[in-house]
Amino acid sequence: MKSGFFPDPFARLASRILISVTAATGFCSAEVNQVEKIAEDVYFHEGDIKGHGHCNNGWVVFEDYVLVIDANFPSGAREILPKIKAITDKPIRFAFDTHHHGDHAYGNQLWVDNGAVPIAHTGVVEEMKKYESGYFGGKPGRWEEAAKSRPDVASSKLKPPTLLFPSELIFDDGKHRVELHHFGVAHTHGDGFAWLPREKILFTGDACVNGPYNYLADGDTGEWVKTLEAARKLGATIICPGHGPRGNGGVLDDQQAFFMELRKQVKKYAHKKPEEVKARVDAIKADMQKNERLARYVGNSLSGQVEKVYVEMGGKPFGNKQAAAEEHWQHAEAHGRELAQKNAR
Numbered sequence: 001m002k003s004g005f006f007p008d009p010f011a012r013l014a015s016r017i018l019i020s021v022t023a024a025t026g027f028c029s030a031e032v033n034q035v036e037k038i039a040e041d042v043y044f045h046e047g048d049i050k051g052h053g054h055c056n057n058g059w060v061v062f063e064d065y066v067l068v069i070d071a072n073f074p075s076g077a078r079e080i081l082p083k084i085k086a087i088t089d090k091p092i093r094f095a096f097d098t099h100h101h102g103d104h105a106y107g108n109q110l111w112v113d114n115g116a117v118p119i120a121h122t123g124v125v126e127e128m129k130k131y132e133s134g135y136f137g138g139k140p141g142r143w144e145e146a147a148k149s150r151p152d153v154a155s156s157k158l159k160p161p162t163l164l165f166p167s168e169l170i171f172d173d174g175k176h177r178v179e180l181h182h183f184g185v186a187h188t189h190g191d192g193f194a195w196l197p198r199e200k201i202l203f204t205g206d207a208c209v210n211g212p213y214n215y216l217a218d219g220d221t222g223e224w225v226k227t228l229e230a231a232r233k234l235g236a237t238i239i240c241p242g243h244g245p246r247g248n249g250g251v252l253d254d255q256q257a258f259f260m261e262l263r264k265q266v267k268k269y270a271h272k273k274p275e276e277v278k279a280r281v282d283a284i285k286a287d288m289q290k291n292e293r294l295a296r297y298v299g300n301s302l303s304g305q306v307e308k309v310y311v312e313m314g315g316k317p318f319g320n321k322q323a324a325a326e327e328h329w330q331h332a333e334a335h336g337r338e339l340a341q342k343n344a345r
């Protein structure tokens with residue numbers, strides 16, 4: 001915009017605010033727990049992460065059935081089930097788990113009870129075999145841990161997805177098309193995306209979040225950047241992230257830029273001792289917060305995120321478990337505060 005377009009200082013300031021709002025990606029102000037129609041027969045629902053640890057959901061009403069994106073926690077499934085039923089009386093046939101985490105997959109049994117089949121990339125079951133040892137006949141795993149503090153989990157049971165796809169699965173009734181894709185390792189080793197090519201809408205699960213919700217422990221940041229690159233090539237104009245408000249295609253760019261910058265920052269100290277890297281965390285944080293696009297991704301879990309990337313680059317974990325505990329705290333908070341308190345004890 002040419003300078004002098006806004007003659008007085010106030011208008012110039014207003015124009016700057018306008019420009020920065022337009023340039024800032026991702027801040028569509030949908031409210032938590034509200035159903036938002038984002039295209040004909042396509043809905044987005046931002047979950048209450050702070051209060052209940054819920055993830056975001058989407059659903060698409062096809063000619064004969066409904067496909068739900070993410071099973072959520074059991075309490076999150078209960079939150080949206082009546083909202084879907086208020087919109088359509090078509091049967092809910094499929095619930096797509098974008099990955100294996102509790103806030104995206106623990107509600108599976110509720111969807112099954114309502115007639116749906118849980119679907120996921122094959123990697124989701126592989127991840128469950130790793131972390132849900134209780135279900136697979138071993139020692140108590142994550143489900144049992146979550147059940148200690150979440151009555152909704154305690155009163156349900158783990159139901160791994162039973163309809164699995166190795167790389168993609170397509171739903172197409174001539175009017176609507178949803179493609180489920182696995183582009184590689186990102187937030188986990190089983191992330192799936194739901195892509196609506198006609199509407200250019202992309203549901204990302206936690207491979208892309210919009211806010212300080214990145215949890216790195218089950219993924220790999222180097223691979224994550226590549227997976228986001230593949231997702232960016234789709235050319236989505238609406239991004240429905242796993243957590244945080246929906247936004248335009250720039251949300252994917254910002255999420256990727258966050259990891260690229262984090263890796264760049266950590267790489268500078270990759271050859272140093274763990275305690276030296278740990279001592280740099282505040283400086284890295286301050287640096288990243290200065291970047292307008294990245295600031296909203298920088299939260300209290302940065303220490304754990306720095307440590308994870310440092311370990312990926314060949315470093316040893318930070319001596320005391322503080323960083324990992326902090327990151328775990330953040331993730332646990334995303335899964336409900338009670339759980340965080342429990343794990344902190």
Ligand SMILES: [Zn+2]
Nearest residue numbers: 099101187206
């Ligand atoms: Zn997750």
